[in-house]
Amino acid sequence: MNKDNGRVFNFSAGPSMLPLEVMEDVAKELTNYMGCGQSVMEMSHRSKEFVAITEEAEKNLRELMNIPDNYKVLFLQGGGTLQFSMVPMNLLKKSKKADYIVTGTWAKKAAAEAKKFGDIKIVASSEDTTFSYIPKVNKEDFREDADYVHITFNNTIYGTHYGYIPDTGDIPLVADMSSCILSEEIDVTKFGLIYAGAQKNIAPAGVTIVIIKEDLIGFAPVDIPTYLDYKVHAENDSMYNTPPCFTIYVAGEVFKHILKNGGIPPLNKLDIEKAGKLYQFIDNSKLYKCPVQEDSRSLMNVVFVTGDAELDKKFIAEAKAAGLVNLGGHRSIGGMRASIYNAMPAEGVDALINFMKKFEEENAK
Template identity: 55%
Template sequence: MTRNFNFSAGPAMLPTAVIERAREEMLDWNGSGMSVMEMSHRGKEFVSIAEKAEADLREILTIPQNYKVLFLQGGASSQFAMIPLNLLKDKKKADYINTGMWSKKAIAEAKRFCEVSLAGDTSENNFTTVPDQRSLVLDPDAAYVHYTPNETIGGVEFDYVPETGDIPLVADMSSDILSRPIDVSKFGLIYAGAQKNIGPSGLTIVIIREDLIGNPADGIPTMFNYATHADAGSMYNTPPTYNWYVAGLVFEWIKDQGGLSAMAEINRRKAEKLYTAIDNSGFYANPVAENARSWMNIPFTLADPGMDAEFLSGATQRGLLTLKGHRSVGGMRASIYNAMPEEGVDTLISYMQEFEQKNG
């Protein structure tokens, strides 16, 4: 069997070693005679899996003890509503930084529950950069400040963590979590859909400071209350058990690679290679400001958009899959998350150079 290089923005590649481990344990996990998919989430077997996954994630990210780690469902899109419902408390306002499609979705949902102020907005330059710290306009009456460190669609990434003083900072890290070390203590809440750097779709990780739990909006649905999940160890209802298990295998794999410092060096190198190939070409272009270029999602266009279909067809023949850009942006997009091996990036660059020589 040949594994192709899948550049999908999500669901994305998983490490081959993780898939092989899951295959080996599919019918019988650790001599239990059961597949993880068949286990009760309250049985000792799965509880041990869940506890180890959380412990490994805490170790990898150096999560402080005063933070809860929740393994939830509903994707990042559910968090767009859960955040204002839980964090507004007695306030009426929240600050949002608008840097792309996912920021816009979060803003639209928050407006259902509170007054949203734009602390920063890069829509005028078509979301090709990020606002610098000095340009942010923060409302002292805001309950929290929300931003998206990496915009998957536009390939825009913050090169700094916004300073918000005593106002909790909330981050949608769906597409860059676990790609490098972060200081969790700078954030009030971090959330991430699993399907890019963590595991299969269907699982959402929330890392939340304990003081932000327990004072939700009146009438909030039980399942939208962070306290519900924190008090029940993320098992108030049946969680996505198999996804949680695979996420745990990914956490083990990251530790085996040398942790997040090692992952950061690999990711930096992969991104630099691809950006260099684009910049040194007269055929390909990337629209994003250099200081805001994403390590994880790299969009690029061809000199002649009429060749897009031919480029994609040739890429597929070489085992380079899912390179078509998002419909709102066009062109190409290479998502090179943790599981994308360096060989995949090298193969893509080689194909790009070959295609340019033939058509440039």
Template identity: 50%
Template sequence: MISQKSVYNFNAGPSALPREVLEKAQKELVDFKNSGMSIMEMSHRSAAYEEVHNQAIQRLRSLFAIPENYEVLLLQGGASLQFAMIPMNFLTSGKKAGYIMSGAWSDKALKEGKTIGDVFEAASTKETNYNRVPSLADIQFDDKDAYVHITSNNTIFGTQFQEFPDTGDVPLIADMSSDILSRPIDVSKFGMIYAGAQKNLGPSGVTVAIIRKDLLENANVEIPAILKYSTHSTNNSLYNTPPSFGIYMLGEVLGWMEQQGGLEQIAKNNEAKATLIYDVIDESNGFYTGHAEKDSRSLMNITFRLADEQLEKQFLQEAKEAGFVGLNGHRSVGGCRASAYNAVPFAACQALQQFMLNFQAKNQ
């Protein structure tokens, strides 16, 4: 059985997975449904794997209430490959694409877009070190643009869009790698949603892409087949060998979400978990200071600083000794970060809340 050693996993990604899912995967690892084989050993053309594959897609459709005029693709290469595939497919000649700049990942997406075609900054909060997301009123684009790209949640800076711009006939494309399925979203507002699995959906290795069918029908065809979304759509994401174990785990995590009560309940859980930690920050009289402005705060990634670097080092060291994993802030910004994704238990956030209160009491 899985070790009972107790740690509190606040890693930013790859991140916590539901224990129930890990234990089921452990039981089925060497003999999947009395097949005599692991799911990792099966042909991806077999009936047994096909059932797993299709169930993952159907669970995603159901949980996220994905309309019928959208394709659901299970891809490889992470969100970083999507930074290139999106402009390759949708940034056609004579068009521009706007990128809403809210952190390091939107910056990487913009830079990759520049290698493909004509892209521009539709809005940015870089001048304030990305401590908030751009206001919707500040977003500039033209109704003839190919698309507008947005990063819904920013892991490094701890900010999250609470609402999304209405881009009209211009497709809104969202990188939701770090908050997908953390709350209900109206998928029909987007031309495309994509996400690496390793934060809220499962282990690394699978990338989900949800794409409106009319975009696929009008996409660029003068690119290699493996980089065309239509290739993967036509082949039910089985054009080449898929990451079968990762897709199996994706399906199991989605099943766990269903058992939790769906996205409405998961959103309530995430709100409650984040509130525990934000309350400590807000009531600490400056002992802890949050990086993000309150109206832009992320429920997934809670970023904060202490009074000085030496005190931060002491905090992180004592937290490590107490069984907390992954609380170091990203190397580009420093400080501390608690990533409270869907599978992080409420009890872990309670434990962190108490640790922060105790540390403050000892060091004021």
């Protein structure tokens, strides 16, 4: 618990903590945005105020991620989940083949959804070790005529992350970056399409960011639902229908906040320090174990176990009582998971490590 503001340290995998400063600023203008007499929640999405909010959010995201002009930035709805379908519906344009690397539950779901639309090949998978690592792949592993390759850059449930960007040659690379966007500098030009739900590093749930290279737009079959065609959103500046206005506004405030504080590099430095401390503590401890191979560990989601399911439950309950909440692993795998996204302060990780030390002493066999 943070004594200054009465807030707990929330280790939820998403929705998750947002920068306090941003939420306080949002609260200040919640009922009257910049003197216009209305809340952003009440505003027409066609109003000049809201159009300015969206344009600024896009401009700032472009600056933060260094997104080239030949990429469109779209603010959509439907979460990462809808992208599992929109990607194949729009990108299976020639051979109708796509290659997927399966590194966890979300990657598996993405591949399963794509199978409804084309010839999908799982070219690599780490399921043999319960997704404890990121497989190494190279250009020769992909089908030459594949329309795209899909990866899940950070695996929220299993706590793994790509330490490299797979070389797919001329085949467009599509990445689900829902749980790591804005945590590290990435070269957008290496990707054909990047998507991310907002509810981890960006904003409350409700908006999904899609960054797509222009030459991949315009190939969707005519008979798909209008909303599912990227071209429709690109041509309408994400205003084809009513967008998730308030979430886009908060996302824009988060982008401004990050820019004001020096952009992604200082955040990444802090993320490396936070995760580094936690992994080091786990690796040196007798009680806790991280099942993830060292070169595949995520900076955002730190997974660990005691090896005793009852003790794990006790840990989660006692941590909660100490103001360290949402430390349970995903319901599919159990154990513990500390999601330490950009907005988790270093003090939160320190408080967790102190709690883990105390719990270990009290529960030594």
